[in-house]
Amino acid sequence: MNNHRMGLSxxxxxxxxxxxxxxxxxxxNDDKSGNTFISVIESKEYPIYAVMFHPEKPLFEWYEKEDINHSTNSIKFSQYCSNFFINECKKSSHSFSDQDFEYNSLIYNYIPKRFKNIKTYQQLYFFNQTI
Structure with a gap:
């Protein structure tokens, strides 16, 4: 899913x-105007990646007015990106200082807000507190 403009050439x-x-x-990748831009970069030495597209959208977004490809190949690619990202995260030795702090930081403590008429996302999380 790519709906960007003014990407980095x-x-x-x-x-x-x-x-x-x-x-x-x-x-x-090419934007809707036909301008070529960089859609994925990775660091030469560090586990730093940047994408200028939305690999999560084919799995989770079903806004009928967006041109989101939900084909089998698109879903498989989204899953590949997710698995790659998770495996990179697993390489980290960082951890929470204690179990309570970890529990209080989990996404399950927040309720997403559902939006029907927002063009870009169907639901959003709002974080009002600092951890």
Whole structure:
């Protein structure tokens, strides 16, 4: 799912030494106006990734006015992205300081707000407290 405009072009990327020394370009995409932009980059040395599309939307968004591909291949790709991200997170040695702090930080403590008429997302979480 890609509904972006004004993405980062390869030319602009290459004009910034700090960007092309730190990141590799993994994929390109075209926006609705036909402009090519960088859609996936990854760090050369660190587990840092950036995507300029929504791999989660084919699995979770069903807004009929958006052009979201729900084909088998699209779902499989979304699942691949999810699994990749989870496996990268599992490599971290970070942990919560105690079980109560962890429990209080879980998404299950928050209730999503459902929106019917928002073009981009059907439900949102609002976090009013700092952890």
């Amino acid at each position: 390869v030319e602009t990327f290459n004009n910034f030494t700090s960007l092309h020394q730190f990141f590799d370009i993994l994929s390109l």
